[in-house]
Amino acid sequence: MLAVIARRMADAGAVLLLVSAAVFVALHLSGDPVPMMLDPSAPASEHAALRHELGLDRPLHRQYLALVRGAVRGDLGRSFRYGEPAVSIVLGRVPATLQLAVAVLLCSGLAAIAAALVSATQRNGWVDHGVRALTAVVPSIPAFWLGVMLIYLLSVRWAWLPTSGRGSWAHLIMPTICLGLMPFARLTRLLRSSLLTVLDASFVTAARARGLSRRRVLLVHALRNAAGPFVAELSTQAGLLLGGAAVVETVFAWPGIGQLIVQSIGSRDYPVVQAVVLMSAVVFVSVNLASDLVHAWLDPLLRDV
């Protein structure tokens, strides 16, 4: 088992190194941050001075090594724009992103369970057709358009909800709807089809034959067995949501990581972009690692190193 752990951690480390190299190269190819930070009429000597102050005139490989060394210590440099440590800027945005991610996962997850349950048990009924049509149409609705329409209807026209920003639970409603539609659609379809498979299985008939109520069979036995793909998709969606949803955050002025990374890329704030990418990579890789290790522990067959 130890060998498995060691091997998996080495793989994780290699992935992180690759990610750091990729983002470093991409950033440096994307352009020079210095002209954007100075007044347009600043002379060339000032550009050179600022470049030196930010350490951008060092050879590229030295800059990369400094990044890796700092990353190991948890120091990803200081933001060019804010002047503060990049890590703390990113961490400052995490609560907002986390709040939205949790709301989306909860709402879309619960809604998906409800829709899939009804749909699977009333197969080919009108509810089933409705749910299937909905999950087919929903992924084609662009979140940006939906966001603007919702704001217009629910905030401007009918004044039910605040337009944007973060504050009370009311602020959370529209962004959650916009971000939650796609996960809802995918989760519903997955759960529905695995429920249908499970409901046809012989153990379900056997359970009913033993006298268990329909509700118990459905919710306790069938659902649990059908949960596999649903949970897998849920964790994928969690990973995506934690990366920040730039479009929805921009439309709703939600101060999350998505907005931060878009602005940082636009202003070539290297340290912050690197921090967001690396920190997200660490989260992804750690979650994967943990999940791999748990599976390997549970199932000795997976311990093939």
Next chain:
Amino acid sequence: MRVPRIVSAACLAAAAACGTTGNPVRDGARRPVVVCLYADVTTLDIRVQTTRNLRSIAGNIHDTLIGLHGPNLTLAPELATSWDRLDALTWRLHLRRGVSFTNGEPFTAAAVKYSIESQAASRGSVHTYLSNVATVRIVDEFTVDLVTREPDAMTLRNLTAVYVYPPEYGRTAGTAFSSRPIGTGPFTFVDWKKGESVTLQANRRYWNTSLWREGPPLDTVVFRVCPDPSTRLAMLLSGEVDLVDNLSPDMLARLKGQPHVRVTSFPGYKRMFLHVDARPGSAPPLDDVRVRRALNYAIDRNAIIETLLSGQAAPYTHFIQEGLTDAPEPLAAYGLDRARAKALLAEAGAGGGFSVDLFTPAGAYMKDKEAAEAIQAQLAEVGVRVRVVPLEYGDYVNRHSKLQLKGLTLNRRMASTGDPTDGYLYMLASGGGAPYIPNAHFDRLLSTANRLLDPAARSQYLARTVEPFVWNDLVPEVSLYDLVDSFALSDRLIWHPVNRQEQIDLRGLGRTTWLGGGQ
């Protein structure tokens, strides 16, 4: 199977909650005045980084020694009540008495010295306004001498961009100043939620008692960050926000006829033009002045203004923005004249037409890409084949400043200190920001102008000698139009702008009496 009871219960609860929410937005007659910002600030200290959004906030917390007032941006006393020129290199400033910072520190010559020195040594672009200042001498508690390295007519103008900071707090706070600024201004800093909002409160001990005779009309002002233009509009229409700037013509159309919204427009200093790469051999035949003149005659500015900008712009006939010099010499306008354009091209040997790139940011300036495409079509009519190259804004700034854009570049300039030579310094001076048209004669004219310390003489020299040379002989740009600045206000507010600069100066805001409950 019936819909589970828990689901129906949840639906009822949600419906009930919606009903009892009421209007979370319009409730509260005493809610603060909210101003929309299109992007967050990254610091509250212009010494770290100076941006327009930051000036909209910080300019209400800090005062300057000298201010710019009125449509012509004339110098006016603020924390300095008067000034004399002692000699070619020295200005003496007399300071206002009885003013304190909001943390209790008194405003004295020591504060002026600290403020100027720390901004001159700072990384923010504010230091460019102080690059010519050699020393600040304290003469007595309320008198300060400013000594420059060279005689410079812009010294006082430059002070209008320089804030006054409390020396004790400034020194002890260090970088904490970026998140908690203190000044003498009409508003004090309360709170900054990064990425969300900045909150200010009226300074009831503000020294300028003639401004608010009955006390400050506004109590709390919140600057809210909202990057998306349609969301900003929705916030204004729903009453969540009271002031939105940076309105595009499409947004103006949507605001027409809205009951609780008023739109104010006035000509700003944002000047759109085509920057021409006239370096010899760099992008031929743009280095030939006849070709540059021809391009000026080939553009139908009015068509662009009417169709793309809904009339929210005006063509111009001087290089320097109107109102910044006293006596503009009437100069010949470059109107649409295709025949003349073709004749000039033929004279320059480009009668068969030529190809050129037109670089433009996409969405950074008002209708930039659309204007570029319109220009492409217009120039095609005189045989010039334009290839429009849209660039991402960071890339555009980068390459433009490195003089890598060989061709025409859609650009915008502003008058940051109200000095006529702002534009010259940016575009034409050899050591300036983007000298795509180096010219020794112009450099000589400009340094002569800068040595004229008498404002009237300088203004005349610029208007009578430099301007005609630039506009008629040098032709460094293809002139386009000046954009109109539009702001939308909810009808809770009235606004008398203090000057035409585009940062938001809250001193001009007042409340109407529409709000029940006073205030």
